[in-house]
Amino acid sequence: MSGGLKDIKNTIISNLHSIHLKSKRLDSNLISGCFVEREIDGHKGDYGRVLVIAGSKGFSGAAYLATEAAVKSGAGLVTLCTHKAVQGIMSIKLTEAMTINYEQTDKINNLVVKSNVIALGPGMGNNSLTFNILKEIVTKSECPLVIDADGLNVLQGNLELLEMKNNEIVLTPHLGEMSRLTGLTVDEIKEDKVKTCKEFAKIHNIILLLKGYETIITNGDEVYINSTGNSAMASGGMGDTLTGIIASFIAQGYEPFKATYMSAYIHGFCGDVLSKDMFCVNATHIIEFLPYGIKMLLESKDDFREEILSN
Numbered sequence: 001m002s003g004g005l006k007d008i009k010n011t012i013i014s015n016l017h018s019i020h021l022k023s024k025r026l027d028s029n030l031i032s033g034c035f036v037e038r039e040i041d042g043h044k045g046d047y048g049r050v051l052v053i054a055g056s057k058g059f060s061g062a063a064y065l066a067t068e069a070a071v072k073s074g075a076g077l078v079t080l081c082t083h084k085a086v087q088g089i090m091s092i093k094l095t096e097a098m099t100i101n102y103e104q105t106d107k108i109n110n111l112v113v114k115s116n117v118i119a120l121g122p123g124m125g126n127n128s129l130t131f132n133i134l135k136e137i138v139t140k141s142e143c144p145l146v147i148d149a150d151g152l153n154v155l156q157g158n159l160e161l162l163e164m165k166n167n168e169i170v171l172t173p174h175l176g177e178m179s180r181l182t183g184l185t186v187d188e189i190k191e192d193k194v195k196t197c198k199e200f201a202k203i204h205n206i207i208l209l210l211k212g213y214e215t216i217i218t219n220g221d222e223v224y225i226n227s228t229g230n231s232a233m234a235s236g237g238m239g240d241t242l243t244g245i246i247a248s249f250i251a252q253g254y255e256p257f258k259a260t261y262m263s264a265y266i267h268g269f270c271g272d273v274l275s276k277d278m279f280c281v282n283a284t285h286i287i288e289f290l291p292y293g294i295k296m297l298l299e300s301k302d303d304f305r306e307e308i309l310s311n
Helices: 003-022 028-032 061-072 084-093 105-114 128-140 159-164 175-182 186-191 193-204 238-251 256-274 283-298 304-310
Strands: 049-053 077-082 098-101 117-120 145-147 169-171 207-210 216-218 223-225
Touching (some): 049 061, 061 077, 061 238, 061 283, 098 105, 117 128, 117 238, 145 238, 186 193, 193 223, 216 256, 238 283, 256 283
Parallel strands (some): 117 145
Antiparallel strands (some): 207 216, 216 223
């Protein structure tokens, strides 16, 4: 082996060893052990209230996906707050969720107080309205927040908002959004994604989920790398769906960091199972399969994922 190739090999081995030391890989055994069985006399109030703030004129799909994902992954009560122009169609499509619009400030304020978690950003638009809503929610809400999409876009250059939080904040960027948040190029982030994510989460005291192949989840101390998901899922709306799942599990009482890495695994697991028989897996496919996928993991045994995907 030439010296150049040997150096490259040693660098790769060193990097892999570094990642191994810094992180834990999610698997079905770890995730199945996280679930809490539902009580026989449990009711909707026991499984949490989710407020999803999402959508704008012409961008109703993201709002729908995030809200429906929260419903299908087990939240007790889910409300979508969206643009007045799309509230009507959302009320028709979301038969198991409630809707209000951005102009109903009294209802919004009431829900902010009552909710166990707030998810914000999908389809809102990168504009002053989104920033103003985000600022109000971050500074006034007492519950955990999940911020995605345009919620992340308006955070660019305004990261001081994160210091005003009253509870846990989960940020769920893809590489492009992470680049805008950090000021680093995508290539610079890729050089050591684990280190970049861990340092960002530590500095800002937040939970970070960096979406993509081998999704990274960190609270600044612990780091998990997700092993589920595949390229059949490479389509619009997947991130919105993941946001809804995370919010749902937080509302159900799971600690926000645990809810975040559980949701990443569940989201990808559903895609892995579905892609055995489907060429492409869309966000709506994931949402419809969520109750079944969660049940499969809840009742799983050792090496369950590997067994089911090999059949």
